[in-house]
Amino acid sequence: xxxxxxxxxxxxxxxxxxxxxxxxxxxxxxxxxxxxxxxxxxxxxxxxxxxxxxxxxxxxxxxxxxxxxxxxxxxxxxxxxxxxxxxxxxxxxxxxxxxxxxxxxxxxxxxxxxxxxxxxxxxxxxxxxxxxxxxxxxxxxxxxxxxxxxxxxxxxxxxxxxxxxxxxxxxxxxxxxxxxxxxxxxxxxxxxxxxxxxxxxxxxxxxxxxxxxxxxxxxxxxxxxxxxxxxxxxxxxxxxxxxxxxxxxxxxxxxxxxxxxxxxxxxxxxxxxxxxxxxx
Amino acid sequence: xxxxxxxxxxxxxxxxxxxxxxxxxxxxxxxxxxxxxxxxxxxxxxxxxxxxxxxxxxxxxxxxxxxxxxxxxxxxxxxxxxxxxxxxxxxxxxxxxxxxxxxxxxxxxxxxxxxxxxxxxxxxxxxxxxxxxxxxxxxxxxxxxxxxxxxxxxxxxxxxxxxxxxxxxxxxxxxxxxxxxxxxxxxxxxxxxxxxxxxxxxxxxxxxxxxxxxxxxxxxxxxxxxxxxxxxxxxxxxxxxxxxxxxxxxxxxxxxxxxxxxxxxxxxxxxxxxxxxxxxxxxxxxxxxxxxxxxxxxxxxxxxxxxxxxxxxxxxxxxxxxxxx
Numbered sequence: 284x285x286x287x288x289x290x291x292x293x294x295x296x297x298x299x300x301x302x303x304x305x306x307x308x309x310x311x312x313x314x315x316x317x318x319x320x321x322x323x324x325x326x327x328x329x330x331x332x333x334x335x336x337x338x339x340x341x342x343x344x345x346x347x348x349x350x351x352x353x354x355x356x357x358x359x360x361x362x363x364x365x366x367x368x369x370x371x372x373x374x375x376x377x378x379x380x381x382x383x384x385x386x387x388x389x390x391x392x393x394x395x396x397x398x399x400x401x402x403x404x405x406x407x408x409x410x411x412x413x414x415x416x417x418x419x420x421x422x423x424x425x426x427x428x429x430x431x432x433x434x435x436x437x438x439x440x441x442x443x444x445x446x447x448x449x450x451x452x453x454x455x456x457x458x459x460x461x462x463x464x465x466x467x468x469x470x471x472x473x474x475x476x477x478x479x480x481x482x483x484x485x486x487x488x489x490x491x492x493x494x495x496x497x498x499x500x501x502x503x504x505x506x507x508x509x510x511x512x513x514x515x516x517x518x519x520x521x522x523x524x525x526x527x528x529x530x531x532x533x534x535x536x537x538x539x540x541x542x543x544x545x546x547x548x549x550x551x552x553x554x555x556x557x558x559x560x561x562x563x
Numbered sequence: 564x565x566x567x568x569x570x571x572x573x574x575x576x577x578x579x580x581x582x583x584x585x586x587x588x589x590x591x592x593x594x595x596x597x598x599x600x601x602x603x604x605x606x607x608x609x610x611x612x613x614x615x616x617x618x619x620x621x622x623x624x625x626x627x628x629x630x631x632x633x634x635x636x637x638x639x640x641x642x643x644x645x646x647x648x649x650x651x652x653x654x655x656x657x658x659x660x661x662x663x664x665x666x667x668x669x670x671x672x673x674x675x676x677x678x679x680x681x682x683x684x685x686x687x688x689x690x691x692x693x694x695x696x697x698x699x700x701x702x703x704x705x706x707x708x709x710x711x712x713x714x715x716x717x718x719x720x721x722x723x724x725x726x727x728x729x730x731x732x733x734x735x736x737x738x739x740x741x742x743x744x745x746x747x748x749x750x751x752x753x754x755x756x757x758x759x760x761x762x763x764x765x766x767x768x769x770x771x772x773x774x775x776x777x778x779x780x781x782x783x784x785x786x787x788x789x790x791x792x793x794x795x796x797x798x799x800x801x802x803x804x805x806x807x808x809x810x811x812x813x814x815x816x817x818x819x820x821x822x823x824x825x826x827x828x829x830x831x832x833x834x835x836x837x838x839x840x841x842x843x844x845x846x847x848x849x850x851x852x853x854x855x856x857x858x859x860x861x862x863x864x865x866x867x868x869x870x871x872x873x874x875x876x877x878x879x880x881x882x883x884x885x886x887x888x
Contacts, residue, residue, distance in 0.1 A: 296661045296690035306687040315675055388671020392733060395635060395667075396688035397660040562638045 303406050311376060311410040320372045321421050328360035328426035332433040352441045353434040354453040355527060357426025358460045362523045364422050365464060370496050373468045376414035377475030378488035380407040385483045391563050400558050411476060415468035423461040442529040456526040463523060463536055470516055470543035473550025480557040516546050586649035588613045588741050588772035594643035596629050603629040605796040616767050618783030619776040620880055621793035627776040628668060631745050635665055648740055661690040664739040666747055670730025674719035678710055678729050681718055685733045692737055704732040709758060723750035742766055743774045748782060760786050780880050814872035815852050818842040821864045828862035844872060
């Protein structure tokens with residue numbers, strides 16, 4: 284037994300984690316569909332900004348606040364994209380991460396190398412997170428630029444509470460909105476990864492995850508199901524507007540982030556449980 | 564130099580010629596896999612000596628791929644144990660699999676990356692490759708399968724044969740102790756098939772154990788030292804190729820212009836024989852070649868040539884898989 288074990292030079296061999304991560308990030312960000320999705324997301328604030336400048340009377344809600352108040356634009360763009368476009372982008376990345384690799388037959392290669400299954404999930408989760416960060420940053424960054432160039436108002440931010448804060452504080456608030464958005468997207472990505480670990484079909488991941496987001500939206504609109512509100516991820520999504528209030532109310536932002544953390548943990552735990560027993 | 568010593572020489576690497584301490588490269592006991600009620604693999608026992616080239620033969624759906632997937636820890640056996648290179652699978656997969664190269668269920672690569680980029684991605688996951696060694700290992704593997712010229716093209720533009728070659732290259736990224744090739748010649752042209760044979764021969768010469776599955780008998784006959792035949796999930800027979808070809812019911816082909824005379828003479832001795840083109844085929848049951856030739860010569864039949872007819876593996880395979888239906 285010992286002779287046999289030394290046969291294959293004891294101790295498990297592993298490829299360095301940094302190499303795997305670098306490789307994964309390059310693969311995720313070089314993929315044409317990721318680049319197209321990020322490009323389209325970056326257009327969202329541009330389209331909103333142009334629409335507001337061209338229209339005589341701005342649309343309702345948050346958009347009325349954008350006129351002459353450029354730093355509201357990135358927050359409005361994030362809020363609008365979070366409804367569907369950002370979850371779509373992140374879910375797409377999660378669908379490709381495991382189900383897509385499986386349907387291409389490349390998951391087999393990774394497991395045969397071998398990359399340990401737990402490590403594989405970790406690497407994949409980082410790849411999905413990278414897409415979430417890139418997507419939120421793309422919307423926020425292009426939003427800030429468009430806001431300042433098209434809409435104006437570079438000397439500060441007029442808050443929803445009627446006060447005015449400096450440009451630096453305004454940018455910080457946009458950064459906070461982007462970071463909070465990444466948290467919500469990470470939760471969706473984790474759930475999508477769990478679905479992705481259980482199927483060979485990327486389309487199933489997309490349908491299941493986005494279907495859930497839409498169903499959550501419908502459920503939260505039904506008064507009879509009000510008791511369900513604290514359980515739904517989408518409930519806290521209106522909290523992003525809070526970054527535009529003065530003084531900044533943290534309550535909703537925090538509670539929605541905790542909720543996202545719960546979804547994240549559950550999603551990753553399910554994904555781990557599934558991937559360790561998965562047949563590849 | 565003599566025929567006898569050549570036979571012994573070809574047998575020893577597989578049987579007893581090596582120190583007994585060397586564990587078999589693959590050791591399978593009672594391996595079974597069921598999907599619901601369907602039995603894909605039923606109680607397979609198999610030993611593959613280190614350094615052998617084992618051909619796993621079987622018609623489509625005979626359980627070849629299912630068995631290979633269990634060997635490589637891609638799929639869990641319903642029952643039974645697997646040892647690769649002396650370590651149990653799947654428990655020791657982390658230690659063993661770096662030494663194992665495999666092409667299973669066709670090549671799997673990303674269509675939007677070039678062949679070289681795909682291999683680099685595969686190489687990044689290989690535990691035995693150091694980061695600086697990756698580019699050279701990738702170029703080397705591409706050269707071995709003859710893909711150097713097409714390495715920069717996107718995988719989506721590859722032909723079936725080129726895809727298969729790239730899959731083979733991924734299995735050869737690192738010097739392996741065991742290489743598992745599931746239907747490696749699928750989609751390859753005759754030149755590609757010859758190259759696969761050459762690659763298997765090179766691996767064999769380097770002391771690598773090779774497991775090749777195929778439904779093409781000629782492939783196995785040309786490249787393998789050992790054969791295992793699967794049908795409907797069961798291992799029908801396994802052993803060294805030479806032993807199987809020499810197996811039971813030996814036949815003697817006798818070339819003679821006097822076919823009728825020969826048949827009469829043998830019939831008189833109640834030795835089974837049948838006419839074939841240019842002579843007779845004699846069943847050597849209860850007799851041997853010199854006795855048959857002596858009998859024929861004594862009966863005045865001109866014997867131009869007499870040699871043992873090897874039952875081609877083709878014939879053997881047909882017998883084994885269709886005989887008992």
